Amino acid sequence: MTLLKPGATIEMAHGGGGMATTRLIREIFAPHFANPLLAQAHDATRIDAPSGRLVMTTDAHVISPLEFPGGDIGSLSVHGTINDIAMGGARPIALSAAFILEEGLPLAVLNRIAASMGAAARHAGVPIATADTKVVERGHGDGIYITTTGLGIVPEGVHIAPTNIAPDMAILVSGTLGDHGVAILSQRQGLHFGTTITSDSAALHHMVADMVAAVPSIACLRDPTRGGLSATLNELAEAASVQMLLQESALPIRPEVAGACELLGLDPLHIANEGKLICICPPEHAQTLLTIMRRHPEGQNAAQIGTTGPRAAPGTPGLLRMTTLIGGTRVVDWLAGEQLPRIC
Amino acid sequence: MKYVSEFRDPALAQSLARAIAREADPARSYAFMEFCGGHTHAIFRYGVQDLVPANVRFIHGPGCPVCVLPMRRLDDALELAEAQGVILASYADMLRVPGSGRRSMLTARAGGADIRMVYSTLDALQIARDNPTREVVFMGIGFETTTPASAMAILAAQREGLANFSLFCNHVLTPPAIAHVLSAPGIDPAQAVHLDGFLGPSHVSTVIGAAAYRPLVELYAKPVVIAGFEPLDVLQSVLMLIRQVNEGRAEVENQYARVVTEQGNTKAQAMMDQVFTLRDSFEWRGLGAVPHSARAIRPAYAAFDAEARFALTPKQSRETKSCECPAILRGVKQPKDCKLFGKACTPETPMGACMVSSEGSCAAYYTYRRAETMAAMEAAA
Numbered sequence: 001m002t003l004l005k006p007g008a009t010i011e012m013a014h015g016g017g018g019m020a021t022t023r024l025i026r027e028i029f030a031p032h033f034a035n036p037l038l039a040q041a042h043d044a045t046r047i048d049a050p051s052g053r054l055v056m057t058t059d060a061h062v063i064s065p066l067e068f069p070g071g072d073i074g075s076l077s078v079h080g081t082i083n084d085i086a087m088g089g090a091r092p093i094a095l096s097a098a099f100i101l102e103e104g105l106p107l108a109v110l111n112r113i114a115a116s117m118g119a120a121a122r123h124a125g126v127p128i129a130t131a132d133t134k135v136v137e138r139g140h141g142d143g144i145y146i147t148t149t150g151l152g153i154v155p156e157g158v159h160i161a162p163t164n165i166a167p168d169m170a171i172l173v174s175g176t177l178g179d180h181g182v183a184i185l186s187q188r189q190g191l192h193f194g195t196t197i198t199s200d201s202a203a204l205h206h207m208v209a210d211m212v213a214a215v216p217s218i219a220c221l222r223d224p225t226r227g228g229l230s231a232t233l234n235e236l237a238e239a240a241s242v243q244m245l246l247q248e249s250a251l252p253i254r255p256e257v258a259g260a261c262e263l264l265g266l267d268p269l270h271i272a273n274e275g276k277l278i279c280i281c282p283p284e285h286a287q288t289l290l291t292i293m294r295r296h297p298e299g300q301n302a303a304q305i306g307t308t309g310p311r312a313a314p315g316t317p318g319l320l321r322m323t324t325l326i327g328g329t330r331v332v333d334w335l336a337g338e339q340l341p342r343i344c
Numbered sequence: 345m346k347y348v349s350e351f352r353d354p355a356l357a358q359s360l361a362r363a364i365a366r367e368a369d370p371a372r373s374y375a376f377m378e379f380c381g382g383h384t385h386a387i388f389r390y391g392v393q394d395l396v397p398a399n400v401r402f403i404h405g406p407g408c409p410v411c412v413l414p415m416r417r418l419d420d421a422l423e424l425a426e427a428q429g430v431i432l433a434s435y436a437d438m439l440r441v442p443g444s445g446r447r448s449m450l451t452a453r454a455g456g457a458d459i460r461m462v463y464s465t466l467d468a469l470q471i472a473r474d475n476p477t478r479e480v481v482f483m484g485i486g487f488e489t490t491t492p493a494s495a496m497a498i499l500a501a502q503r504e505g506l507a508n509f510s511l512f513c514n515h516v517l518t519p520p521a522i523a524h525v526l527s528a529p530g531i532d533p534a535q536a537v538h539l540d541g542f543l544g545p546s547h548v549s550t551v552i553g554a555a556a557y558r559p560l561v562e563l564y565a566k567p568v569v570i571a572g573f574e575p576l577d578v579l580q581s582v583l584m585l586i587r588q589v590n591e592g593r594a595e596v597e598n599q600y601a602r603v604v605t606e607q608g609n610t611k612a613q614a615m616m617d618q619v620f621t622l623r624d625s626f627e628w629r630g631l632g633a634v635p636h637s638a639r640a641i642r643p644a645y646a647a648f649d650a651e652a653r654f655a656l657t658p659k660q661s662r663e664t665k666s667c668e669c670p671a672i673l674r675g676v677k678q679p680k681d682c683k684l685f686g687k688a689c690t691p692e693t694p695m696g697a698c699m700v701s702s703e704g705s706c707a708a709y710y711t712y713r714r715a716e717t718m719a720a721m722e723a724a725a
Contacts (some may be wrong), residue, residue, distance in 0.1 A: 165408065256350075324389070324390045324391045325354055326358075326579075327358060327361075327395065328392055331711065331715060333710070
């Protein structure tokens with residue numbers, strides 16, 4: 001390790017394609033990402049894929065702060081893309097990663113993030129098969145941007161899509177809502193509140209594999225990331241043209257998250273999650289799926305939170321409603337723009 | 345969650361709902377104004393309307409700070425940030441509010457103005473300390489809840505000699521606005537809103553105290569029940585209002601006694617009096633000019649008064665013509681009576697401030713009752 005001197009930072013030369021680039025790859029990325037696919041050391045990596053239906057997804061990650069309680073941009077970029085593949089009911093087989101690094105980024109930070117990313121991929125059993133790095137001038141980026149792309153294989157007999165959602169199905173969630181968003185908020189500049197909340201960032205594909213193996217007739221899976229539960233369910237209600245009804249009393253929300261949201265005037269249903277899934281399934285399978293989810297650490301707090309209602313009028317999106325704690329009803333809407341805290 | 349979940353208990357809510365249904369006289373109707381946007385929000389978020397009989401109606405009041413701010417004051421703030429190059433610090437609710445030409449703090453920021461969202465005046469003071477070569481203006485807005493924090497910021501800036509900090513003061517008072525709604529000066533009596541009582545504000549009352557409403561109740565003979573923000577608080581306060589109406593009483597009652605005292609927070613009051621004086625008159629969106637309804641910074645603190653420090657150009661700010669926010673803020677119309685609602689005006693493309701703030705009526709109807717509201721509009725058309 002000669003690059004990682006105290007105070008060393010990313011310089012424009014690290015993106016120039018010359019010796020500095022090679023050293024950056026050899027000394028920082030290669031040791032953390034090491035796997036047989038990457039060892040081919042080719043411009044394009046050959047993957048011996050099993051036959052069947054492939055899924056492919058890509059996700060750009062631009063989070064601030066780069067490191068937060070419960071994760072960092074590196075582990076998040078692995079989990080996010082694996083989860084997008086898993087939400088198709090698929091088994092992830094490989095990832096690619098593209099880095100945009102800002103001049104001046106401390107190499108120690110990059111090294112920590114690369115280590116965390118490599119560990120997340122190893123833990124998930126999904127290799128980073130190929131990667132690329134570019135450097136932009138200081139002021140043209142926010143430290144690190146990471147784009148990951150993933151490939152996966154859909155098992156025989158599994159067909160997961162929003163259009164499968166039909167009336168009278170069960171709506172399940174794999175655990176507590178809003179943990180990731182509140183953990184990030186607690187670290188943001190200008191908002192320092194003491195909290196023990198950590199991000200839920202996690203890969204869900206092992207849990208999903210067990211779920212689809214037991215219940216291939218799962219209608220739809222979706223991870224409620226940006227926009228939270230409300231955006232995700234509204235998207236599904238619109239795509240399937242079906243009404244949905246939630247029970248507020250059934251929503252799993254940690255008291256710390258609920259408390260932070262009360263203080264800041266935010267709604268936990270609009271807050272991002274990075275290690276949770278929503279599952280919509282025929283009602284007779286709800287209990288089986290909840291039991292399977294609860295066997296996994298990522299699904300310990302799984303719960304049924306509602307049901308789908310009748311079809312919406314032709315050509316109109318379904319509406320998401322909720323029976324409130326006190327027994328009233330209300331619409332649960334998409335978030336307009338950014339969620340902004342209230343004055344008082 | 346201690347002190348929160350207890351006030352959302354479903355069984356207690358149902359028992360209060362039964363008491364309201366039992367005691368509300370079916371031969372008459374009850375129109376109660378919740379003055380404060382925080383109550384509007386709670387009523388919609390928990391579906392409180394579903395738990396009371398149809399003859400008990402909530403009329404939404406003007407207690408939404410960003411909703412009642414006239415467009416000219418926002419245009420002034422945008423001028424400070426854009427033309428005068430200050431760092432403008434603001435509470436987040438203001439950021440999306442449309443000014444003239446549908447410009448907002450967010451669009452100004454995207455255009456290069458230095459506008460920062462803060463959670464408290466302490467953050468604004470810190471920005472001033474961190475940027476000694478820049479002018480930092482805090483957009484002071486809100487009722488008595490946020491006013492003491494602005495007063496404290498000026499006192500802190502004076503103590504520290506923080507010469508680059510100033511306040512753009514838009515703080516308003518609750519009692520004169522209630523009096524204005526009740527007296528409806530210059531409004532045809534047939535057009536005036538009929539009210540049977542008020543749900544008094546929660547947080548404002550912690551500062552001004554229950555005593556602040558007594559002169560109003562004596563003058564206008566309308567009951568006021570100071571209510572907490574949780575759904576059980578609202579239901580219990582409605583029951584207390586119904587009892588007052590049924591018994592022909594008009595008193596100030598304090599449902600939110602766990603926080604609100606008779607005299608309020610006298611320290612905060614003293615600080616406000618030290619720093620601020622009353623303006624002779626202030627323009628409210630919806631209400632028009634209301635005498636003695638807003639605060640100005642006392643001359644002794646003029647060094648921290650953005651209006652004294654910066655020469656603002658006079659403006660002809662005009663509200664969007666067909667926007668019904670003004671009538672909605674007076675309680676005379678409902679969002680469904682505005683033809684822009686849900687069509688030209690949505691939280692993403694707001695034409696008026698009531699669609700922006702989470703305390704605004706239009707935003708509450710849009711977010712929580714859109715389907716019913718749009719259906720009512722179609723039926724009316």
